[in-house]
Amino acid sequence: MDEPDEPDAPDAPDEGRYGADLFSPEHTGEGARIDYGALAYDAGSRARLTALGVGPGWRCLDVGAGTGTISRWLLDEAGVDEVVALDRDPRFVDARPGGRLRTTAADITDPTLSPGRFDLVHCRFVLMHLRSHAEVLARLADWVAPGGWLVVGDAVDLTTSGSPQAAYRRTMAAMWQVLRDRIGTDIGWVTRYPQLLRDLGLLEVGAEVLMPPLTVDAPVTAFWKGTWLSMRDTLESGSALEPGELDAALDYLSSPALADLSPGMITAWGRRPGP
Numbered sequence: 001m002d003e004p005d006e007p008d009a010p011d012a013p014d015e016g017r018y019g020a021d022l023f024s025p026e027h028t029g030e031g032a033r034i035d036y037g038a039l040a041y042d043a044g045s046r047a048r049l050t051a052l053g054v055g056p057g058w059r060c061l062d063v064g065a066g067t068g069t070i071s072r073w074l075l076d077e078a079g080v081d082e083v084v085a086l087d088r089d090p091r092f093v094d095a096r097p098g099g100r101l102r103t104t105a106a107d108i109t110d111p112t113l114s115p116g117r118f119d120l121v122h123c124r125f126v127l128m129h130l131r132s133h134a135e136v137l138a139r140l141a142d143w144v145a146p147g148g149w150l151v152v153g154d155a156v157d158l159t160t161s162g163s164p165q166a167a168y169r170r171t172m173a174a175m176w177q178v179l180r181d182r183i184g185t186d187i188g189w190v191t192r193y194p195q196l197l198r199d200l201g202l203l204e205v206g207a208e209v210l211m212p213p214l215t216v217d218a219p220v221t222a223f224w225k226g227t228w229l230s231m232r233d234t235l236e237s238g239s240a241l242e243p244g245e246l247d248a249a250l251d252y253l254s255s256p257a258l259a260d261l262s263p264g265m266i267t268a269w270g271r272r273p274g275p
Contacts, residue, residue: 018129018183023230031067031092033226037125038069039219041265044210045124045153046073048267052149054078058119061086061143063108064126068093068101074120075101084115108136117145124265128154131184134196141200146274150202154190156209157263168260171228171249174241178234193268202270211264214253220262221253 023030049070054060058080062071065085071093074080083101085093090103106113109132121144127133137152144150157176163169179185197205212220228235228250235246252258 016183018185021183022179022234025089025091027230029226030230033223033230034066034092035069036219036223036226038067040212040223040262041124041153041210041220042069042073044208044265044267045070045122045151046077048151048208048269049074049078049120049122052120052151052269054080054120054149057081059145060084060120060122061115061118063087063121063123063140065090065093065103066125070122070124071101080120084118086115108139111139113139115143117148118143119145119148120151121148122151124153124267125155127152128187128190129179129183129185131186133186133189137196138200141197141202141270141272144272146272148274149269149271150197151267151269152193152197153265153267154193155187155263156190156266157187158209159211159261160263163260165249165252165260167245167248168252170241171235171246172224172263174235175228175231177240178231182234190266193266197268197270200270201273203273205268205270207266207268209264209266211261214258214260214262216254216256216258218262221258224262225250225253 056079060074060080060083062083062085065071065087068085071083071085074083081100084104085101086104086106088107090105093103104115108126109130121140123140127137130136141150160169160172194205194207212218214221228246235241
């Protein structure tokens with residue numbers, strides 16, 4: 001039986017936030033870590049946006065733009081008219097003054113934030129890190145112009161608990177627990193995206209899940225290595241991992257014996273009623 005939904009807790013100003021308590025953009029290698037995640041999941045995002053018809057004439061908002069890979073694809077390949085790349089710290093987005101790609105440094109949890117209306121609002125790997133995810137999701141839907149699309153994506157872990165590799169399984173579980181304890185990350189609700197979007201009044205709602213395989217040379221494998229190394233001190237001091245267990249998990253990700261499915265990405269979409 002499903003547990004009743006609990007109201008969102010407010011997000012703290014800085015402490016306990018993604019980019020502040022963990023994954024600071026000041027951390028060496030953070031841009032590369034984000035890029036590995038983009039290499040793992042961008043193809044799925046691009047395919048979905050293409051299927052929705054994104055193209056010339058569209059104004060797009062890319063929330064949590066990361067290193068700007070989707071923002072640049074929207075301009076260079078999809079041919080949209082304008083992209084606003086919004087991030088708390090958009091330093092990794094290569095935007096040029098006066099161009100069709102512009103950056104906005106803003107906190108998505110700020111209730112006064114009002115960037116306008118867009119034909120596409122795209123938000124990936126953001127809401128899962130916010131205690132106020134339901135409130136922010138509703139705000140994102142409000143920023144979609146009539147007839148436009150909201151596309152949201154987050155991590156979903158459907159496979160790790162069944163891995164026969166104990167060190168890998170326990171390290172991934174410890175990571176999710178530390179993320180929840182330290183910055184409020186919660187992926188337990190993300191499979192409800194279709195119903196959440198429908199409850200917000202969106203039409204033509206759909207969802208899909210992409211789960212890339214873990215191989216030694218895969219970008220997603222490098223992403224998890226970078227994530228665990230970035231969290232090493234927290235994982236080793238603030239979780240139930242045994243001494244040496246994290247290193248054993250990292251060794252497994254570099255081993256010819258590596259054979260698992262990575263945690264995946266759920267993407268959901270819906271169209272705002274209108275022309």
